[in-house]
Amino acid sequence: MTGLRAARMPSLLGRHPVGLLLTAPYVVFVAVVFAYPLGFAVWMSFHDYFFAAPGATVERPFVGLENYAAVLGDPAVRRAFLNVAIFLVINVPLTVAIALVLAVALNGAIRGRTFLRVAFYVPYVTASVAVVGVWLFLFSREGLVNQVLGPLAPDPSWLVNEALAMPVIAVFVAWKQSGFFILLYLAALQNVPRELYEAASVDGAGRARSFWSVTVPALRPATVLVVVLATITGANLFTEPYLLTNGGGPNGASASPVLLMYQRGVEQGLPDVAAAIGVLLVIGVVALSLLNRRLLEAR
Numbered sequence: 001m002t003g004l005r006a007a008r009m010p011s012l013l014g015r016h017p018v019g020l021l022l023t024a025p026y027v028v029f030v031a032v033v034f035a036y037p038l039g040f041a042v043w044m045s046f047h048d049y050f051f052a053a054p055g056a057t058v059e060r061p062f063v064g065l066e067n068y069a070a071v072l073g074d075p076a077v078r079r080a081f082l083n084v085a086i087f088l089v090i091n092v093p094l095t096v097a098i099a100l101v102l103a104v105a106l107n108g109a110i111r112g113r114t115f116l117r118v119a120f121y122v123p124y125v126t127a128s129v130a131v132v133g134v135w136l137f138l139f140s141r142e143g144l145v146n147q148v149l150g151p152l153a154p155d156p157s158w159l160v161n162e163a164l165a166m167p168v169i170a171v172f173v174a175w176k177q178s179g180f181f182i183l184l185y186l187a188a189l190q191n192v193p194r195e196l197y198e199a200a201s202v203d204g205a206g207r208a209r210s211f212w213s214v215t216v217p218a219l220r221p222a223t224v225l226v227v228v229l230a231t232i233t234g235a236n237l238f239t240e241p242y243l244l245t246n247g248g249g250p251n252g253a254s255a256s257p258v259l260l261m262y263q264r265g266v267e268q269g270l271p272d273v274a275a276a277i278g279v280l281l282v283i284g285v286v287a288l289s290l291l292n293r294r295l296l297e298a299r
Helices: 002-013 018-045 066-072 075-107 113-125 128-139 144-152 165-189 194-202 207-218 220-235 239-244 257-267 271-298
Strands: none
Touching (some): 075 207, 075 271, 165 220, 207 220, 239 257, 257 271
């Protein structure tokens, strides 16, 4: 019996037990920062939960699916999920296209390559509040873009136009985050064998043909990662509509589920309803990410 237990220990601890020690801090971090809040949010969504004074003992009865029924019956919530779907349809493909093309260009021997790499990464590490000011200058009613377009400028203007507010935000986020995804593609490009390009050149393939036949297939794992990360980041959209459109305007056309969670949970004191929105959002993001991964890896 003792021998059987001794034989099971390596299988439980893995081939290198020291790995458990090295990963333990991150496991604790994930459990404290992600797992516990998510579990608590699920519990809140099934109870009549409200904020109370510290140390106060109050009853928070189980209400079943009542909070979910309230969420699904709220037109503002349905509009927010539709808004974020529109955002993802625009933002994710645009992010992949911008990051991939620029990464391939920056991977070549071009003048000022180091400066350009830093320049594309700066918006990503810059505070959103500062960058939003630039876009307000560009796309406000009297902004630079409207001055250039003149009579062709949209009326109402970009950020107060129900049809254009969310697309503008999607473009803004794609531009701001492209530096991070460019780095992911640049790292992946280092692992593409040079022999593949040489073989394609011998077969008479030009730059465009080599890009589509060699680069794009070789970067498929990186593309899967970029799509999944862009989907998760986009689904958690909050700062941009909060700052660019004064909290989801006009008429809720740029409101996101996370923004509604803040409004319901903090401003209106309905944390149980906000938790139900969050749980639905997590389920939707996980399902969409798995679907994107399956579709991209199956090609």
